[in-house]
Amino acid sequence: MESNLTEAPALLSQIQDGDVRTKVIFTYSRSGSDPKLKYQCVNGNESAIDGKDIIGVFPTPRQRLTHKVVFVVNPEKQGDHPDIKSITAIGLPIDFLQDYESTFPVGIDSEGPPHDIFIHIIISTLSGTGKAKDFYNRAIKPVLSYLPLQENQYILHYTQSEKSVTELTAHTILPRANEGTRQRIIILSGDGGIVDIINSLLSAPHRGKYRPPELTILPLGTGNALAHSIGITNDNTFGLASLIRGHAKPLPLFKASFSPGARLLVDEANSEEELATDPDSGKPTLYGAVVCSWGMHAGLVGDSDTTEYRKHGAERFRMAAKEALFPADGSAPHTYKAKVSVLKKDAASNEESWAPIPRNEHMYVLATLVSNLEKSFTISPASKPLGGQLRLVHFGPMAGEEVMRVMGLAYQAGQHVNDPAVGYEDIEGLCVEFEGREEDARWRRICIDGKIIRVEKDGWVEVRKEERPVIDVVFLV
Template sequence: MAAEERPKPSRLPSHFLPDREVHVIISTHSGNHEAQSYYSDTLHGYLTDHVPHLELRKNYFVHTTTSLTSITELTSKLFLFNAKKGVKNTIILLSGDGGMVDIVNAMTTTLQREVDDNRPPSIFFKPIIVLFPLGTANALCHSAGIIARDPLKVMMTGRAKPLPQFEVRFSRAARLVADEGRKRLEFNEPGFPEEGKEASGELGYYDPEGHVRVYGCVVFSWGLHASLVAFSDTEEMRKHGVERFRMAAGQLLEEGHVYSGTVKYKTERGGEWLVLQHKSGSGSDADGDKKHKYILATLVSNLEEKFCISPHSKPLDGTLRLVAIGNQPSDTAVKILTLAYEQGKHVEEMREFVTYHEIDSLRIDFNENDEKWRQICIDGKIVAIEEGGWVEVRKMPTTGVDGRRVVELVC
């Protein structure tokens, strides 16, 4: 992401015009903690050179995070307020996927609390986000082609496009896993949590039916993927960068746990729930279709630079795709996931073992006694579902009363 010898664009992109507030967010805890040095050494000078008089404007601001909730608080108190007042915001986000998820969740959750229907207010200027890959996996940047095309070039020549989202709804006793797995935080509703207990900030809320709702824009998972994210989320493991996921996967595959629960899906809004039927030997006994290795629903193609889990996904196309592996031996699972690192060859070369297709919704009813096997992953955040609990995921449509796309991404 060096800034040398890049040609200046002939004119400013619309997201840098003088009528917009420009906010830089430096996420100090993301990835290898390089956001501050990248801003100081590269981005600051590049902006000064390519966006004339930016720092002389009264509407240019730099924010440095001081806690894991800084981006959420900025969004709720500033960006959402501006959007509803008709103020145009451009957010230059030096973060991983988590920063984007914090913005999406804070905006959507707060809007849901404030209005009876699902639509943004009539006056609502979606913030435009320029994302720089300063996280660990950087799935959004890889999948949207930002890294391949050079983030600085994309910032000056890219176009803002609505960011697709999905909604996750789960049973009331679900809790957010925090502090390297040591804490369980309650979600938010008026008068909730109980006095003296910690809450999850702006991640999620209780709907009128008493169910928790959370929003994502990258990936939902249960099984091997969710477990490896949860198990690798420690300060010691984070030192290994993206390699920590492979390390955790190796340990989990050696353990060989098979996840138990009923998985259903819909192919269209309002359609019937279909029980997931795994391929090739996964249903060799009466409970075969209740045994799973890997359940994942994704809006993106790549979860890492070379880990192409959904090769048919296109940048920001809004398509939710299911990737599922049944009760396969660990060596088969390893082969499948290894082929995902080879430009997504697993969906063709191992298609007799992999379920892969477009869906609208996904539901899981859990049948696990141990909580660690009931943990789900929503864009890197881990939620523990209570024993006998359930979770539903659904793609958010682009228009209509259910249409929610609260931000735009430059790509």
């Protein structure tokens, strides 16, 4: 349906692009997958702005019916950040305003105070290939300038160590959340920065007034699994549309409990650290929002977490996979040995029970809450954004070529789950018990959202969904 509903008479509708003002007639169609704002000049010339390029529409203070439309130009030519432009428009269609107007939580009058909200911007300087700081200066700062938000109304944090995000969250964000204060965190990082925030928010008990902070993700990491899975990268705005127009919804989490000797590997696996202990169970615990894996996936994430590999961006995962699947000595890939059990819920009775996977040797065991581990790597095609269902993808030992074929199908919209060699099921929990079956610690590595935990010879990991509300994530509904 086409509409040119404006509060202003159509003849008063105008576009101002730079110094040039033109009378136009706007039309906007919501239907179809490709909405566009079209505007036609009196001489009949028509232009359009593609919905996928629009970052947001901002009211202009004290000028009735006047808005700034901020959008990305030349999306096909983008490098590390978008080329951003704005035009001033008078008399935009109401449907268009409803779809694209900023929802960013600050006052709409530049002279008024912002809503009672703390805004933190976290720039994770070493995430991905180290582009977060540049992205902030070239993309985020210019876009925030369209909001009635002074620079002193948000706090900018640059990470200085791998502990920066955890410490900021524990010392500043968690105490305010416990006081019931509304907070918005804008993080420029990959999944690692997010998992640090989540674990830090769960590092101390929550008070009754606890208010989950709202998290906006700008995907500046390598895999960016969560951002891709909730649709933040579905348009041409690099996540800026979600920043300006997103809504906050609870982020589903899982809890991984470990045997007492489990250790977090840090500093390219040259050092190890104890995990936080869950106050109720006394067990070492790590929370995640993306993935818990053991076997090939955990191995390649762990092997490729070095400065040298990181220079290659997401390609590092494929490089490490090739080395694992085709060892230099010509041997077959490792077959992973442990008892793997899944927790299932009976649909009729709602009762839960554990059942072992009938296989002693494994290649790939991966439980996930999300659909994509990279933009085009769809590990769990049935997973919906923030759907909350934990799903298991698993298969047994195979030749390197066969693993490449199956994993290649994941790049074709997740078709691997239809392959007879692959198990794919809804689960409530996962348990991996080593029972002394793996001598070499290398094969006892578990991956939680990119972090690597090494479990002892007779150790184990158990994953269950975490039901407490901890953090909301901002995305385009």
